[in-house]
Amino acid sequence: MNTVVQIPAAELRRKQPRFQGMTAGHRACLGCGEALAARLVTEAAGPDVMIANATGCLEIFTTPWPESAWRIPWLHSLFENTGAIAAGMEAAMKAQHKSTKVLAFGGDGGTFDIGFQALSGMLERGHNVLYVCYDNEAYMNTGIQRSSSTPHAAMTTTSPPGKERMGKRHLKKDMLSIVSAHHIPYAATSSVAYPSDIRQKVRRAMAIEGPTFLQIHCPCPLGWGHEGDESIEIARLAVKTGLFPLIELERGGLTGVMPIRDPVPVVEYLKRQNRFRHLFADDLRAKQELEHIQAIADHNIEIYDLSGHGESTYDTDGMSIVRRGGMRRA
Ligand SMILES: Cc1ncc(C[n+]2csc(CCOP(=O)(O)OP(=O)(O)O)c2C)c(N)n1
Ligand code: SF4
Numbered sequence: 001m002n003t004v005v006q007i008p009a010a011e012l013r014r015k016q017p018r019f020q021g022m023t024a025g026h027r028a029c030l031g032c033g034e035a036l037a038a039r040l041v042t043e044a045a046g047p048d049v050m051i052a053n054a055t056g057c058l059e060i061f062t063t064p065w066p067e068s069a070w071r072i073p074w075l076h077s078l079f080e081n082t083g084a085i086a087a088g089m090e091a092a093m094k095a096q097h098k099s100t101k102v103l104a105f106g107g108d109g110g111t112f113d114i115g116f117q118a119l120s121g122m123l124e125r126g127h128n129v130l131y132v133c134y135d136n137e138a139y140m141n142t143g144i145q146r147s148s149s150t151p152h153a154a155m156t157t158t159s160p161p162g163k164e165r166m167g168k169r170h171l172k173k174d175m176l177s178i179v180s181a182h183h184i185p186y187a188a189t190s191s192v193a194y195p196s197d198i199r200q201k202v203r204r205a206m207a208i209e210g211p212t213f214l215q216i217h218c219p220c221p222l223g224w225g226h227e228g229d230e231s232i233e234i235a236r237l238a239v240k241t242g243l244f245p246l247i248e249l250e251r252g253g254l255t256g257v258m259p260i261r262d263p264v265p266v267v268e269y270l271k272r273q274n275r276f277r278h279l280f281a282d283d284l285r286a287k288q289e290l291e292h293i294q295a296i297a298d299h300n301i302e303i304y305d306l307s308g309h310g311e312s313t314y315d316t317d318g319m320s321i322v323r324r325g326g327m328r329r330a
Pocket of ligand 2: 061
């Protein structure tokens with residue numbers, strides 16, 4: 001018989017985060033990566049913030065009128081203008097001599113595609129805003145259309161596999177490099193599979209005066225085609241294969257990576273998701289696409305030096321302390 005371990009209430013409270021900007025009771029799907037990521041981001045950012053949130057799943061499932069899951073000032077912006085709205089909010093805070101930090105939230109469709117112009121302007125003008133992109137790799141809220149963040153060969157409703165092509169024809173846009181080319185002080189990627197990495201990067205960005213950017217990989221069980229309870233494992237596989245490297249860039253230069261201890265073959269990640277199902281068909285094109293995707297992962301591992309070196313204090317197994325130069329410390 002299993003013994004139930006009782007944790008004293010006081011200890012439990014100590015272990016609980018002190019502040020939750022987004023509460024339970026929202027209407028996200030079971031296992032939604034965005035819901036978890038937004039909770040972690042707002043926990044780490046603390047109460048003295050306000051948010052401009054682009055249209056998309058996060059905006060919709062947290063604010064079914066007349067209810068709201070937010071405990072912080074929150075504004076629904078359009079797809080197109082989230083960067084501009086956040087810049088205006090920041091200017092208003094500055095004019096009132098307030099230190100409240102402005103956060104901007106958008107999905108990959110709202111960030112990589114439709115809101116990109118306003119985001120670029122906000123970064124270029126140097127507004128003191130932390131922009132968080134919840135990257136679930138498609139326009140999920142309107143029924144899974146491909147975005148420029150959708151990975152190569154993935155199936156969406158607008159990139160169906162067939163005679164002409166094996167899912168999405170184009171590559172995932174390298175948003176972090178584009179954002180960093182604005183010479184901003186800090187830009188990073190993170191993943192819901194690594195909550196402490198998200199918290200650490202949010203705190204780092206919050207401490208910087210100026211524009212900062214965080215792209216968080218967020219599985220979407222509905223759009224990716226997996227069970228809700230698999231989200232974290234699948235997000236972790238994206239990092240451990242090298243397909244979604246966790247990196248930090250300061251003023252355009254690479255300053256931190258989370259090393260991968262033992263890279264996992266990409267098929268282990270792809271085979272868990274229905275959006276890549278066609279790549280496992282008995283078809284020469286499928287085999288070639290699998291090789292192509294493995295080459296993308298290998299390229300990431302090489303260019304970001306992900307196998308054993310890096311500034312992160314832990315690797316993808318969360319085990320050892322690894323410093324640039326490859327020295328492992330117990
Ligand atoms: C200019 C404009 N085009 C299209 C829409 C319709 N629309 C609402 S939500 C959405 C999908 C959002 O995708 P994304 O930004 O990736 O966020 P997700 O829902 O995946 O979190 C779309 C296309 C809109 N609201 N405004
Ligand atoms: S469709 Fe995807 S992103 Fe939207 S709430 Fe459901 S799991 Fe989350």
